[in-house]
Amino acid sequence: MPNGYVPVDIDVTPFDNSKTSKQGVSRTYKGYDGYAPMMAYIGTEGFLVNCELREGKQHCQNHTPEFLKETLRLCHQLTDAPLLIRLDGGNDSSENLGILIEDGSWFIVKRNRRRGEAKEKWLDDVKSFRKDIRNPRDGKTEYIGSSWKNVTYKDSDNNEKTMGMRIGYEVIERTIDKYGQMLLAGDIEVNTWWTNLDFTDDDVIKHYHAHGECEQYHSEIKTDMDVERLPSGKFDTNELVLELTILAYNILRLIGQQSLKSKHSPKTKRPVKRRRLRTVIGNLILIAGHVTSHGRKVILSLGCSNTWRHAFMDIYQRFVLA
Template sequence: MNKAFKLDTGNDSLHSIGGIYLAGQVLQQSEIDQEFSSEHKANYTFQDVDIFKSQIGLLIQGCEHYTDINQFRENEVFMKSLSLNNVPSEERLRQRLEMMLAKHEKLLKQSNTKLLKKQVMGAISKGGMEFIPLDMDVSPMDNSGTQKENVCWTYKNHDGFAPMFAYIGKQGFMLNQELRPGSQHAQKGMPQFLDESFAMVKKLKLNHPVLLRLDSAHDAEINFDHLPEEHYFLIKRNLRKEDKVQWLANARRLGRQLKSRDGKNIFVGEIHHKTPGNNEKRNVVPMIFKVTERLEDSDGNKLLIPDIEVETYWTNLPLEAEDVIELYHEHGTSEQYHSELKTDMNVERLPSGKFMANQFFLHCAMLAFNILRVIGTHLIENKSLAPIRIRGTRRRLRCVIRDLILIACKHVKHAGVEVLKFGRHCTWFKLYQKISLSL
C-alpha cells in the first residue's frame, strides 16, 4: 500500500474551475443582463437571467445534468465569475427552465448575436475572392430509450431530436439553432430559418459577403426566395430521378476532363440553362457539375458495368468549377462542430422531458459553445505562450475545457481585494492571464 501522503482538509478556498472567470468575461460581451433587464421581477430570488447563466456555467464545463448544479451552490468563484448572487438548486433549475416564456428565446438569440458581433469572423479565400462561410445542417441527437416530448425516429436510425444548426466564420461560431422533432424533414421550416439567420448576419456587419453552403436536403425551389442577393450560395442538388448515363454524355460534351488514374474519367463544367424546380418562370441559376466514370476499381479490376457518380450544385459564385466543388467539400467541417457540441460538451441526451425546456437548454448550449470558441480563438492567437505545441487554426472545445476551464486556483480575499491564485506548477497561467487581459 502506498503511504507516501497523509490526507487532510483545510480552510483554503480551492477550486477546479478557475477558467470559469474567463467564461464570465466573455459572457459579459453578450450583454445578457441588459437583454433581460425588462424581465426583472422584484419578488424573485432567482431572476430568469440567473437561471440561464447558471445553466450556461454548467455547460461551459461540459456538465449536462441538472444535478451538477448542486456542487456550485456555495461556490463563490462560480457565482462571482457569472455575476450571480445565488445559485439555484437542481429542482429550481429544472422547474424554472420548464416554465420559461417563449419570448425569452428571442432575448437569448439577441445576446448570442451581440457576442458574435464583437468577434472577428474568419474568412476563407478562393479564386481571389474572400467569403465568410455560413454552414447549415441538421444533426440528429440520440435520445433513444426515453419518453421525452417530440422524440421520434430519425434518419440516423435511432430515436431522438433533429435540430438544425447554423455555423458562421472559419472558426465555427454557432450563429443559430432550432430544436426539432426527430421525424421532421430537414426542409420543413427552412425558409423561416434562413430568414432568421440572415437577419442575424445583417446585424453582425461583416466585412466580406457570406457564402451559404447547404446539402441536397435543402435544394427546394422555395429556398431561393430567401437568399439575399448581396451574399453567395452553394447548394448541392438532389438528382432525384435524373439519368446518370445522360449526365455522363452531357459532361463529355460540355465539360472538361481532369487528370485521374487509369480506369477513371472525371469531367467538370458549368451549365446555364437550368432553373430551380424546373420552373420556367424563375431566373436561370448557374449549375456546376462533376461526373465521375469508373471503368476499373482502385485495385485495377475492370468493372462489367461502369460506375457513374454525378455531383451537381446550384451556385452564384463567379468561380471555376473545381474551386466551387472544393468549397462545397469544405462544408464537411461543420460535422466537426456537431461533434464538439455533442461529444466535447455532452449536449446530446437532453435533460428534460419537455420540448420547450430542451429548446432553452440548447439556447444556453449555443452561448456556452461560442464562449468556449472565443476563448479557443484567443488561445490560438497567443499559442506561443502555451506549454505545449499547438498546431492548426482552431482549438477543439474539449481541449479548451481541459486546459483553460478546468484549471485549479485558490480564491483569496485580502484588504478588500479578491484574487484568484494559480499554483507555481500551473503551466497554462501565462496564456490564461494574456487571454483575460485581452477580453
C-alpha cells in the same frame, strides 16, 4: 476567407435520445430515436449563429425557409461582408434559392438529380462536351464543368420570377476501384450544385467540400459539451437548453480563438486556425487553481507546473477589460 466572403454553413445534425419518452423524440434519418435540430455556423472559426430544435421525424426542409430568413438577418447584424451560404441536398428547394437571391447572398447548394436525369445520361452528356477531363489514376475519369438551367421562385411580394441558374457538376466514372479491382460494370458518381458564384469549377467544388467541416462543429456540441442527450422531458425546456448552448458554445469558441493569439500558449506541431472545444474546456476551463483571500484581496494561484497558466492570464486580461 481569403476572398472576402464569410461562409455560413447550415445543416441538420440528429441528437440520439433513444430509449427515452421525451416530448418530440421520434425516428431520425440516422435510424435512431432523437431530435433533429438545425444549426447555422458563421465564419471559418465556426461560431454558432442560430439553431432550432426539431422533432426527429421532421424533414430537414420543413420550416427551413423561416429559419433561413432569420439566420440571414442575424448574419447581416454581425457583418457587412458578403455571405457565402452552403446547404446540403436536403434543402435543394427553389424557395430557398429565391430567399438567397432576394437577400443578395452568394450560395452553393447541393443539387439532387431530378426524374429523368439518370447517371448514365449525365455521363453521356459530359463526354460529348469534353471540356475538363481528368484521370487522377488508372480506371478513374473525372468530368468537371458547369451548365445552366432556369429556376422559378417567388419573391418577397409573392410574384413568380424565372432566372438562369448555374449548375456546377462533377461526374466520376470508375472502371477500377481504389484497391485495383477491375469492375464488370463501371461505377458512375454524379455530384451537382446550384450556385451564383463566378468562381472556377474547381473553386466551387472546393468551397462546397469545406462545408463538411461543420460536422466537426456538430461533434464538439454533442460530445465535448455533452449536449446530445437533452435533459428534460418537455420539448420547450430542451429548446431553451439548446438556446443556452449557443451562448456557452460561442464563449468557449471565443476563449479558444483568443488563446491562439497568446504568445504564451503551448506550441503545436502545425499551425492551427481554431482550437477544439475539448482542448479549451480541459486546459482553460477546468484549470487547477487555489483561491485564497488575504488583505482584502482574492488571490488565484494556478501553480508553476501548469503550462497554460500564462495563456490563461493573457485571456483573462483580454476579457476582463471587455
